[in-house]
Amino acid sequence: MALVSVTNLTRIFDVSKPWLNRVIERKPKAMLTAVSDVSFDIEERTVYALVGESGSGKSTIGKMLVGLLAPSTGSVDIRGVDLARETDAAKIDDVRADIQMIFQDPFASLNPRWRVRDIIVEPVAARGGETRGLAERLLEQVGLAARDAGKFPHEFSGGQRQRICIARALASEPKLIVCDEPTSALDVSVQAQVLNLMSDLKDEFGLTYLFISHDLTVVQHMADKIGVLYLGRLVEEADPDTLFDTPKHPYTQMLLAAAPQLDGFGREVAPPTGEIPDPINPPPGCAYNPRCPLAADICRTTRPELRRVGNARVACHMVD
Amino acid sequence: MTPTLSIRNLTVDIPTRHGTLRPVQDVSYDIAQGEILGVVGESGAGKSMAGNAVIGLLNPPAHIASGEIHLNGTRIDHLQGDDMRRLRGQQIGMVFQDPLTSLNPLLKIGDQLTETMLAHLDISQSEARKRAIAALEEVGIPGAAQRVDSYPHEFSGGMRQRVVIALALCAEPSLIIADEPTTALDVSVQAQIIALLKRLCRDRGTAVMLITHDMGVIAEAADRVAVMYAGQLTELGAVRDVLTAPLHPYTDGLMGSTPLASRGKARLHQIPGAMPRLDALPDGCAFHPRCPRAQADCVRNPGPTLSDGQGRAACFHPLVREDVA
Ligand SMILES: Nc1ncnc2c1ncn2[C@@H]1O[C@H](COP(=O)(O)OP(=O)(O)O)[C@@H](O)[C@H]1O
Numbered sequence: 001m002a003l004v005s006v007t008n009l010t011r012i013f014d015v016s017k018p019w020l021n022r023v024i025e026r027k028p029k030a031m032l033t034a035v036s037d038v039s040f041d042i043e044e045r046t047v048y049a050l051v052g053e054s055g056s057g058k059s060t061i062g063k064m065l066v067g068l069l070a071p072s073t074g075s076v077d078i079r080g081v082d083l084a085r086e087t088d089a090a091k092i093d094d095v096r097a098d099i100q101m102i103f104q105d106p107f108a109s110l111n112p113r114w115r116v117r118d119i120i121v122e123p124v125a126a127r128g129g130e131t132r133g134l135a136e137r138l139l140e141q142v143g144l145a146a147r148d149a150g151k152f153p154h155e156f157s158g159g160q161r162q163r164i165c166i167a168r169a170l171a172s173e174p175k176l177i178v179c180d181e182p183t184s185a186l187d188v189s190v191q192a193q194v195l196n197l198m199s200d201l202k203d204e205f206g207l208t209y210l211f212i213s214h215d216l217t218v219v220q221h222m223a224d225k226i227g228v229l230y231l232g233r234l235v236e237e238a239d240p241d242t243l244f245d246t247p248k249h250p251y252t253q254m255l256l257a258a259a260p261q262l263d264g265f266g267r268e269v270a271p272p273t274g275e276i277p278d279p280i281n282p283p284p285g286c287a288y289n290p291r292c293p294l295a296a297d298i299c300r301t302t303r304p305e306l307r308r309v310g311n312a313r314v315a316c317h318m319v320d
Numbered sequence: 321m322t323p324t325l326s327i328r329n330l331t332v333d334i335p336t337r338h339g340t341l342r343p344v345q346d347v348s349y350d351i352a353q354g355e356i357l358g359v360v361g362e363s364g365a366g367k368s369m370a371g372n373a374v375i376g377l378l379n380p381p382a383h384i385a386s387g388e389i390h391l392n393g394t395r396i397d398h399l400q401g402d403d404m405r406r407l408r409g410q411q412i413g414m415v416f417q418d419p420l421t422s423l424n425p426l427l428k429i430g431d432q433l434t435e436t437m438l439a440h441l442d443i444s445q446s447e448a449r450k451r452a453i454a455a456l457e458e459v460g461i462p463g464a465a466q467r468v469d470s471y472p473h474e475f476s477g478g479m480r481q482r483v484v485i486a487l488a489l490c491a492e493p494s495l496i497i498a499d500e501p502t503t504a505l506d507v508s509v510q511a512q513i514i515a516l517l518k519r520l521c522r523d524r525g526t527a528v529m530l531i532t533h534d535m536g537v538i539a540e541a542a543d544r545v546a547v548m549y550a551g552q553l554t555e556l557g558a559v560r561d562v563l564t565a566p567l568h569p570y571t572d573g574l575m576g577s578t579p580l581a582s583r584g585k586a587r588l589h590q591i592p593g594a595m596p597r598l599d600a601l602p603d604g605c606a607f608h609p610r611c612p613r614a615q616a617d618c619v620r621n622p623g624p625t626l627s628d629g630q631g632r633a634a635c636f637h638p639l640v641r642e643d644v645a
Pocket residue numbers: 013014015032033034052053054055056057058059060061279
């Protein structure tokens with residue numbers, strides 16, 4: 001059984017102006033669909049990556065997985081427990097303890113007035129667990145020194161802070177870590193250190209990652225399975241080899257062609273056309289149809305279902 | 321032929337209460353007409369400082385301590401005030417990471433374009449407006465004739481960056497300094513902007529200093545590349561040579577730590593540690609504490625430099641490659 005099952009997950013934000021303004025300006029309510037009918041499974045001890053451009057709904061999905069945001073419709077089941085609907089508080093607590101999150105900005109996510117020790121053990125202390133020596137042990141596990149426990153966050157570089165975030169995430173011995181752009185703020189040599197560390201920890205502790213990134217090469221390096229998002233919709237899902245060797249969805253193809261390549265010397269690509277549409281008024285049918293070279297009439301009227309094509313799942317009318 | 325831009329032994333100092341910091345140290349490179357020079361390195365390496373020195377935009381107390389900067393053969397590093405401003409408007413165009421730093425939020429973009437043209441070109445108001453619309457068309461703004469009367473906030477991030485490029489080019493400069501022009505943009509928009517920069521420079525023979533931390537962007541856009549580390553130029557050469565067969569251990573480490581399709585899931589190469597802070601630069605070669613090839617002389621001797629703007633690697637023990645001259 002999958003560790004995580006996401007089923008028809010949808011999140012709608014009300015982004016209307018205040019009621020009075022709406023009345024005066026005669027504007028209707030504005031609803032923004034950040035995540036639309038997304039379904040996928042994450043197998044235990046694997047890395048599932050979500051990739052997509054900004055605003056495609058990656059962070060919103062991540063937040064719904066860890067319970068920071070409630071789904072509008074659809075469900076997230078973790079070990080068979082639906083966090084939004086489960087009524088047994090003990091069960092919810094139990095599952096919550098199995099999930100941790102790491103964010104992009106290691107500066108914003110550490111309380112500057114706390115010592116590193118207190119930051120790291122906080123998730124355990126909050127549940128009344130044993131914390132003696134825990135911070136020191138975890139610091140060594142993430143490549144820092146035990147004596148760093150007494151320092152404050154500002155004494156560390158960006159890469160070191162992300163290690164502290166990782167140590168804190170590990171403290172409660174979670175099964176699943178949602179990593180939202182964990183290395184996007186880091187330089188490449190530091191990114192390499194953090195990615196290697198994350199791979200090591202995964203093997204050592206049998207972790208499962210939801211790995212969110214906009215960087216295709218990082219995703220290709222880390223993931224066992226990749227989901228490509230466009231305007232809140234899952235348009236393609238496959239293992240990295242299948243996805244990168246034979247991308248099927250026209251959007252995936254565009255994205256892969258647009259990504260700069262380390263060996264792309266003097267490469268001239270016809271740059272992609274158009275821009276991501278307004279999520280408040282998405283195009284009818286397939287959200288990609290205004291930019292798609294293959295679009296036919298059906299693409300402008302009917303939303304394509306995600307269906308199995310070879311080793312992949314693809315949401316496109318024109319792929320077979 | 322005289323290069324469009326020639327930087328020789330450029331050193332930038334920042335005096336502080338605790339001593340002088342040196343964010344740019346003895347840097348030399350040229351950019352030829354129509355050439356794109358990629359300047360790459362990790363954050364804090366001094367890329368922006370070197371670019372800002374060229375356009376006279378160093379924030380005091382940072383200042384050029386020594387060295388020379390020549391634009392089309394004319395020395396410009398000592399220009400002050402209005403002279404520098406005129407040169408900047410006329411001969412050097414600028415594109416920054418955040419397009420809003422280059423745009424006035426209260427002015428219609430058409431007015432910003434015509435204002436710049438009228439200040440630097442001898443043309444009439446109506447001619448300027450015609451050229452503004454043409455410039456917007458050239459950078460790919462749909463419906464340019466209508467959009468010319470829009471304000472910056474009415475454009476998306478990618479479209480704003482196109483407007484900035486139009487603005488940078490409208491006085492027909494011989495050099496463009498683009499400092500992380502696509503870092504805030506999505507990859508599909510980045511591809512559009514890079515393609516645009518390449519096309520415009522090829523068509524007009526403009527020289528470009530393309531500052532970025534993204535090796536992929538460098539590979540695709542640059543003709544030559546300058547690698548910076550801790551304020552110094554560590555490697556300089558044709559982009560294919562430097563990226564496929566780096567000679568400096570730092571460049572080699574950078575390439576190894578970049579995830580690459582062909583390497584699959586193999587462990588990434590790690591450069592231990594991090595770039596030193598300016599107030600704690602090591603003696604000798606600044607890279608030696610992290611360098612797998614370092615020997616006693618790297619610590620003892622003054623750091624190696626590429627002071628003639630030619631050479632390949634500023635290193636006492638560069639990698640040895642049979643296939644590289
Ligand atoms: N709290 C919120 N209120 C309103 N809109 C939101 C909120 N959070 C996210 N959005 C919108 O939802 C969409 C998806 O956002 P996000 O999940 O952050 O995307 P990503 O992480 O892929 O960049 C965007 O259009 C964003 O503006």
